[in-house]
Amino acid sequence: MCGISVVVKLNRAAPNNVAAGEIAQSSTDSAAKLELEKRLYASLEQIAHRGPDAQGVWIDPTNKVGLGHCRLSINDLTPDGIQPLHDDSGHIHAVINGEIYDSARLRDDCVRECGYQFRGHSDSEVAVALYRRYGAPEFLRHMRGEFSLVLYDDRTGEVVAAKDRFGIKPLFWTISGAEGGGGNDPAAGQELWFAAEMKAFLPLGWKAEWDVEAIALETWSLGSNTVFKGVKRVEPGYYMMVSPDGRIKHEQYWEFDYPDKKQVETRSLEEMVQQVREKTIEAVRLRLVADVPVGIYLSGGLDSSAVAGITKHLVEEQGQSMGSQKPTDRIACFCVKFGTDMGFDESEIAQRTADHLGVQMHTIDMTEADFARDFEDTVWHNEQVTCDLNTVGKWALSKLPRDLGFKVILSGEGADEVFAGYHWFLGDFLLEADHSQPHDPLQQGPELREALHEQVRNHVRNKDQNLGTSNMILKAPDGQDGENGDAKADGEQQEEEGFTPYLVSFGMSDIDMLHPSLRPLCTERARLRAIVDSWSAEARANIRDRWHPLHSSLYSWNKKQLPAMILTVVGDRCEMAHSIEGRPPFLDHHLVELVNGMPPSVKERYQPPPEQNSSSNGNTDVEFGLQSGKSAWWRSDDEENNNGNGNLTVFSQFWEKWILREAARPFITDELYRRRKHPYTAPVTWPRDGPLQQMLRRLLTKGNVDAVGFLDWPAIAQSLETGFAGKGQEEKSDPTALRRCLIAAGYVVMAQRFHVATVVME
Incomplete structure (x- = not known):
């Protein structure tokens, strides 16, 4: 799990009389190389939290492609795992963020079928070997896991960028010199930039500008859009191909699919339950492989409890190690506690699950003052707004495993999206x-x-x-x-x-x-x-x-909430803010394809x-x-x-996620098997004049709101008062007003930290 920053000259075409492989020997502009290296290292410093263990930069001999990488070492802790990576012929160069599972089998296949010579044992190196063997996009279809990557093939001069099927790992891109920092004009001198987080563009020369229409229409969370003009996401299940003459092509290599609704299911319920159980166990087992300790986020819900129960089964009955831990070591679980006076707390049932499984439970207590203290840093790392405080709780929770020496955590994210867990799906x-x-x-x-x-x-x-x-x-x-x-x-x-x-x-x-x-x-x-x-x-x-x-x-x-919100604000960005790699077994694409095909x-x-x-x-x-x-x-x-x-x-007449409930039943308590869905959420009711309202009053001044430009100050000012409860029962809070304040405050924080120019409204 890592951070990447890449600079590509859009027009890299070689002269007609010079082959792509030969032009690499013709450039001796050392000053340009040093300048590009300096910019890339400055960019990596902005996202050093994603990879505190090592940094590396590679510049191609023409100074037209620069790859930067900061490393969180998970597999192969030796220098052989440091990126950028290069294939065994020296022609393919890549930076990769994420994890490729089942890499031992893929490695053996590449060695046996094409004689590939691996430098080390990093799973990321497998991606380079797969590209050498299959090319794009076929190599992506062989990759199982969560990843984003940028790869340069100096034989063709092409640059390939790609993201995993669900958008677990982030990858943004923009073009320098165009309006708002982006565009698609392959003019001479323009650069194409890629980065794991948008803040990494700032040292490259990017000037952030709001995309007001995308914000107003909510299209910033759709497809490739963001809240900033000219800055795009690589979409989940897509890859970009950038030709030497600057042409950019976007292609899809994976998509959600479901069966024809008129097709009668021929499998029995027992058969389908067993299939889901086997695939879920396999997905958890693959995500326990690491050269560092592995823990589990454990709440009071079915999803994380199923992961914990399956892990216990694999460790105690099949001798599976949790990363570098011994099978005899106790499984470590981590939970956030909001306090019984706040409501929405699941730490007690999580503790009962931990006691039943015989695992260690580590809990972090979140007070109102903690939410107020961490709010701004959470927005900065998320690089987007959200209407609740769930993300702040997850941001704080992710501190805990890192402080105790864990780099990898399994989570239950994605189960509700795959198995239809939310209450509105029933309609x-x-x-x-x-x-x-x-x-x-x-x-x-x-x-x-x-x-x-x-x-x-x-x-x-x-x-x-x-x-x-x-x-x-x-x-x-x-x-x-x-x-x-x-x-x-x-x-x-x-x-x-x-x-x-x-x-x-x-x-x-x-x-x-x-x-x-x-x-x-x-x-x-x-x-x-x-x-x-x-x-x-x-x-x-x-x-x-x-x-x-x-x-x-x-x-x-x-297509909208999973990649743009859930996997961001309670996933990668909060975890990687503390150099934690989150692994969601329920988003294993083999499991997802199986469940998608069920009634x-x-x-x-x-x-x-x-x-x-x-x-x-x-x-x-x-x-x-x-x-x-x-x-x-x-x-x-x-x-x-x-x-x-x-x-x-x-x-009460329906069982949400029924097939997961049945598949996980041998590994969970009867209490959890029979428990209704409780979405992870932070409290929505807070007292007047408490730390949270004080924090929001500090951020939501008329000057700060007007400096954003597209917000309405009277509405925000009113919400700042009605969003909090008075001391008496007669003065209740308006949760919608609180959410409005959190969103507005998020835009204020982003405007300040990204130095976004004020939008002038007519």
Whole structure:
């Protein structure tokens, strides 16, 4: 896991009478080389937290390509693992960030099939060998793991940049000299820059400028966009090919796919559960390989607990080492505690899981003062805003393993995105029958499904309002043509797509906090249209004709929120801020492809009420994961499963992530097996005049807000007061106002630290 910084002259074409391999011998401009080295080392210093163990720079003899790398040594701790890397012929040069799993097998294949001579034992070197063997993009399809890379082939003069399938590892690019620091004009003298974080562009000469339209329309979190003009992301599952004459080509090598919704599933439930169990165990096992100690993030949820339980199984029953630790060493787990007075704390159930497994639990306590202290540094490392404090909790948590000598941590990230864990996915599941499971009791007719769907929509709306996110989610259609032109009014959209991506596409600014001149631009219809337009024509056709609405909803979420938010603000950026490599087993692409190909009804599993269970068309209690016909889901006194008056809620009739729950059952406690989904979240209610409000008041002055330019000061000023609770019960806080303040404060921090020029609004 590392940081990279790359400078490429856009026009690298050799004279007509000189071959690409020969021009390398013709340049002796040592002053230009020293200047480029100086710039690259300064760039690497900005992201030294990503790789504190070593730095390296390589400049090609023409001074037209410079590769910089800072190393966090995980595999092969010797100097042989220091980058930039070069193939055994000396023609392929690369910098790589991330981990390539199953590298021992891939290494053996390259040695046996093409006689490749490896310099060391770093997994990153395997990527270079695979490129030598297969070329682009085929070499990427053989790589299993999380990675971003830039590779230069001096035989052809081509530069290849690529990112892993899900966007776990970051990679940004921009072009010098164009408006806002970017563009695509291969004029003489222009440079193409790549970096693991945008702050690494600053020493190269980049001047940050807001992309106001992208911020207002929320397109900064779609596709290749960012909040800065001219700065782009390499998209997940894509690679860039840069020719010697400066032409840039973007191609996709991997995409999410789901089965035809009319196809009947032929596998039994038991077969599918076993397949998921085997692939999950394999994914965890591969991620335990390292030359340094490996730990686990453990919360009170199913996902991280399953990782911990499987790890215990592999270590104690199969003799698998956790990195450089001995099989006899206790497994180390790490958890954040928000305090019982804050709510949202899962440390107690995490401790019970740790006690059950017999693992070590290390806990960090987060107070309100801690959130206030770490907020600005978290924004700086994330390089984007967010509407809650979850990221600050993860940023603080990542300090703990590093302080205790751990460099690698396994996490449960990605399970909700693969197995449909969030509460809003249930609404899309109920939009349409699951024809792949004709014997499922929910699929016998539309009446029950439609009634349940209406209850789910109402529940989701109420829950989002309580969490303060209702203004940050595009509204579900209600059959009325809203005066703001909401999604329902776009009849063409409804006809073409036929599902509800707005339910799963959080925004990072509501209209009220933006400058009044921007509000006509960022209607819900325009934002929804932007989401849909970001998908490929093939994906839109699949959504319209082929995929079940649940799978379409998963696709929408995984193309936007997964890479642009989740894997950033509670993933790589918080972990690498403290030189920690996070490894998410649930985003192993072999596992993801398996689960994507399974029916919606094994992800969201309907369990009829007990009085209906006896006539379930042949489905037994065992098939639904129940023992002896009893289930804790049906306790009417359970606060999670009733509405306060003893009546069961609609959500108590479904098991989210059912197939993962069944696959993980041998490795988790019965408490976790039966527990409802609790998304990781920090508190949303805070007292007036406490450390958090004081911090926000310091940041959100009229001068600071006006210096950003596109925010509305009166709305921010009001939110700064209403977002916090008074001492009496009569003065409650507005969680939406708090989220508005956190977003605005994030833009203030970015404006100050990136030295962004003020936007002048008309």
